[in-house]
């Protein structure tokens with residue numbers, strides 16, 4: 001069996017580590033943070049949502065983006081400052097409009113496949129992650145957007161998803177907490193939600209118990225090869241010292257989120273990830289009225305492009321917005337405010353005096369499809385670029401990558 005070095009301890013890196021351990025490989029997971037899941041897998045929207053599988057490569061997203069370009073509180077925002085990476089990425093995004101239907105259906109299939117893996121891992125390893133299995137309800141406020149959603153729905157249904165149109169009053173029965181004049185909804189009973197950070201930390205512990213090595217505070221600087229792969233990293237030590245450490249491995253799996261593009265270039269591959277920023281707020285439900293007034297069914301408001309998750313009795317997560325502004329991680333008040341205002345409008349019983357804001361960067365490919373599988377060099381693999389659906393898809397892509405690694409590296413061993 002082989003030893004794999006995995007770069008990145010976000011959701012993609014940890015699910016990959018677990019899938020490899022299950023197949024009898026040994027793994028070392030390297031991350032520049034002291035703990036797992038401290039970047040994009042920290043406080044996302046929480047949705048395990050096959051129902052959100054629609055890729056964004058279509059003309060309506062482009063036209064909406066153009067309309068919103070100068071509106072500071074719009075769901076989609078772009079910093080127009082010149083950047084070769086941003087504009088070339090956007091050009092590639094547009095060139096993938098022809099793949100819109102195919103990629104939406106494929107993403108749906110992948111999301112459905114991921115569920116069973118994720119649920120069974122959580123059960124087997126006893127990971128509690130505030131999992132709520134009450135479905136996801138997409139809500140619409142007018143007839144044209146509902147009609148368009150029905151067209152999108154046909155692609156999701158083709159991918160195997162059970163997702164039904166519901167009237168405004170049926171939507172209210174499914175989730176009575178929502179206030180406002182709804183037009184209708186689409187309900188997916190099989191979708192669910194949970195805390196990605198809790199899950200990732202729990203799964204990292206399970207991996208350690210199964211023999212995985214974790215090297216934290218380890219910034220990977222170089223990858224070279226002379227027979228084995230040699231991964232060079234600067235490791236922080238207590239007292240502020242730093243050591244250069246080399247990890248040797250038979251293969252390397254790049255699960256480094258935004259940094260995957262940089263590592264791919266080092267390894268002779270092109271993985272064109274762009275950071276698409278988003279924000280979340282975690283509303284602490286500290287009194288009875290707030291706990292009662294917050295929804296349990298997860299929502300996606302199509303007009304505001306906002307998703308929600310109930311994380312146990314005491315927390316309510318609200319997330320959204322897409323911002324094209326490079327590697328900027330600043331938490332901007334004018335981007336957080338629309339999430340708070342939306343919460344107040346739809347759930348007037350919820351107090352918003354204790355709200356924790358967060359910003360994360362989605363590692364997005366221009367065709368919105370994750371990159372999972374082999375690189376050009378033997379022994380190089382990727383599980384990355386999951387964009388807005390890393391929580392939803394990782395458990396499935398990790399299985400595919402682990403199978404690919406097993407068949408390729410085991411065939412090398414038997415040939416040797």
Ligand SMILES: Cc1cc2nc3c(=O)[nH]c(=O)nc-3n(C[C@H](O)[C@H](O)[C@H](O)COP(=O)(O)OP(=O)(O)OC[C@H]3O[C@@H](n4cnc5c(N)ncnc54)[C@H](O)[C@@H]3O)c2cc1C
Pocket residue numbers: 007008009010011012013030031032033036037038039040041042043044045046047048049218219220221255256257258259277278279280307319320359360361362363384385386387388389390391392393
């Ligand atoms: C606002 C928002 C809401 C979202 N909502 C949802 C949702 O509801 N459902 C859903 O499915 N998805 C959602 N997503 C997307 C999802 O969170 C991401 O796709 C996923 O977390 C990405 O995981 P990752 O492992 O690829 O990256 P990360 O979690 O960022 O992990 C990459 C890791 O690589 C490490 N790394 C990078 N460079 C180095 C280096 N040089 N040396 C060592 N380590 C390195 C980093 O430290 C990091 O820990 C949302 C994202 C955002 C921003």
